[in-house]
Amino acid sequence: MNTTLFFVRSGETEWDIEQRMQGRKDSLLTSVGIEQAKTLAQRLEHIHFHAIYSSESKRACDTASYILHNRKIKLKRTTDLMEMSFGDWEGRTLSDIQLNYPDEYHLFWKKPNEYEAKESKGETFIDVQERVIPFVQIIVERHVGETILLVTDTCVIKTLFNFYSGSDLSTLWDSPNYDSTSSFILEFTPNEVHLSFEGERLG
Numbered sequence: 001m002n003t004t005l006f007f008v009r010s011g012e013t014e015w016d017i018e019q020r021m022q023g024r025k026d027s028l029l030t031s032v033g034i035e036q037a038k039t040l041a042q043r044l045e046h047i048h049f050h051a052i053y054s055s056e057s058k059r060a061c062d063t064a065s066y067i068l069h070n071r072k073i074k075l076k077r078t079t080d081l082m083e084m085s086f087g088d089w090e091g092r093t094l095s096d097i098q099l100n101y102p103d104e105y106h107l108f109w110k111k112p113n114e115y116e117a118k119e120s121k122g123e124t125f126i127d128v129q130e131r132v133i134p135f136v137q138i139i140v141e142r143h144v145g146e147t148i149l150l151v152t153d154t155c156v157i158k159t160l161f162n163f164y165s166g167s168d169l170s171t172l173w174d175s176p177n178y179d180s181t182s183s184f185i186l187e188f189t190p191n192e193v194h195l196s197f198e199g200e201r202l203g
Helices: 014-018 031-043 059-066 094-100 101-110 125-143 156-166 167-175
Strands: 005-010 051-055 075-078 148-151 183-188 193-196
Touching: 005 059, 005 125, 005 156, 014 101, 031 059, 059 075, 059 148, 094 101, 125 156, 125 167, 156 167, 156 183, 156 193
Parallel strands: 005 148, 051 075, 051 148
Antiparallel strands: 005 183, 183 193
8 A cells, every 4th residue: 555745845934035044943934935835735635634744843833734724634743854953053044154154054055965063063964864764664654555744844855855766965955946835745655665746756
């Protein structure tokens, strides 16, 4: 039996507009982000989800709540889906981080496999993999043959795509861009995993 996981990025937030790193910190959905979540709910209304999980961040929970709408499912919040921790970078603008942490900033965007977060004191991409991949395996085992929605953020989704596509961590940023409320799908069959982005099969 196939198990299908829909991973959705939370809607646009105030800090997205200001180009601030969010990570474990939070900012509110903008009016655009709210509309994105409502539009996504309409796009997904024909899909029967057996369970809906969300990161514990407010932006993710709010996005998930709009998708839930009239569905008779209780939202399950979990720290396992929390965005990558950016440590001391959180709440700071990209330009500020680039100015004050030029070497580590370069590694983060250009050589993610070498990013060690020594200065930022946050997570590495390997840390994110080691947190999220076991959680995904638990979900797949818990919900055999079911369709599950999971609301999270960019780096978690990028890391998942990188891992399940069998790519090297150095190519993490080469995967498709995940705009606010875009969806990435993992379909687990008995013998393999298929990847889709907004309905387009990727592997």
